[in-house]
Amino acid sequence: MRKSEIRNPKSAIQVFIASGAGFCFGVKRAILMAEKAATEAGGEVYTLGPLIHNPQVVEKLHKQGVKLTGEIEGLPPGSVLILRSHGVGPSVYALAEKAGLKIIDATCPNVKKVQKLAVELRDKGYCLVILGEKHHPEIESIIETVNNEAHVVEGVKEAEGISCGKRIGLIAQTTQTLANLESLAAFLIKRVEELRVYNTLCDAVSQRQTASLDLAGKVDLMLVVGGYNSANTTRLARICHQAGCETHHVEVAAQIDPAWFRDKQKVGITAGASTPPWIIDEVREAVASL
Ligand code: SF4
Structure with missing residues (x-):
């Protein structure tokens, strides 16, 4: 069993933490940039949309002076605008500059890379197919970067309906699974003369998925922590559930129901790339104290 086993001598439950659970480098980087801006900026500091998909972190940043805005219009000129790790399209940079805002670009370098590949494939004449969630900000940023010249699909079923030429360029949202990308590539290759696939999956995400799946196979119950x-x-919650392990997704320790742990001896904890360490600790302590 894993090294990160935590055992409370008074409790019958053993708790195991999946390796790499919690913040990835892109999220850590964005938070550090926001905290630095809150300390050093002379004026107002805003993030356009939640900096990361974790309400507790957004709340903490708000207390440090980082405000949340849904739109650029109306922000005082000279304010700092932090662009979140999911990235934005070109229109946002243009609007922010026009409004006289100071931009701090916290777009994750991995997302920037996907945006760049999307442009490259489109410019080389490939019919661009993106595996991802249409309304996720990362996908919206990529779509806008290529001027909407792309098909976004969530899997093979949706890909059946798209009309492309003989050359397809395939990329994926950084948080997709390799299995999804592989099955879509296997489907598309049968329909074209040339399929160019880039593995744009984020290692941080893939590692968390592998470690969570591994742990789910060894415990009686998985807790997945995060927004x-x-x-x-x-x-992550879906992967653990599909692996046949009883799985509960919680944002904070207070949502834990002691009834879940009746007759359970081994409990695994994993957390998404936007989950802060202090929330994982609180959940771990809550389970260990049962
Ligand atoms: S999950 Fe990966 S792509 Fe997303 S912010 Fe973290 S490091 Fe960047």
Whole structure:
């Protein structure tokens, strides 16, 4: 069993933490940039949309002076605008500059890379297919970057309906699973003369998925910790559930129901890339104290 086993001598439950659970480097980077801006900026500091998909972190940043805005219009000129790790399209940069805002670009370098590949494939004449969730901000940023010249599909079923030429360029939202990308590529290759696929999956996400799946196979119950609005956390919960392990997704320790742990001896905890360490600790302590 894993090294990170935590055992309370008074409790019958053993708790195991999946390796790599919690913040990824892109999220850590964005939070550090926001905290630095809150300390050093002379004026107002805003994030356009939640900086990351974790309400507790957004609330903490708000207390540090980082405000949340849904639109650029109306922000005082000279204010700082932090662009979140999911990235934005070109229109946002243009609007912010026009409004006289100071931009701090916290777009994750991995997302920037996907945006760049999307442009490259489109410019080389490939019919661009993106595996992802249409309304996720990362996908919206990529779509806008290529001027809407792409098909976004959530899997093979949706891909059946798209009309492309003989050359397809395939990329994926960073939080997708390799299995999804592989099955879509296998489907598309039969329909074209040339399929160019880039593995744009984020290693941080893939590692968390592998570690969570591994742990789910060894415990009686999995707790997946993180924002309900976090795509990668929700996917971790789905992966653990599909592995046949009883799984509960919680944002905070207070949502834990002691009844879940009746007759359970081994409990695994994993967390999405936007879940802070202090929330994982609180959940771990809550389970260990049962
Ligand atoms: S999950 Fe990956 S792509 Fe997303 S912010 Fe973290 S490091 Fe970047």
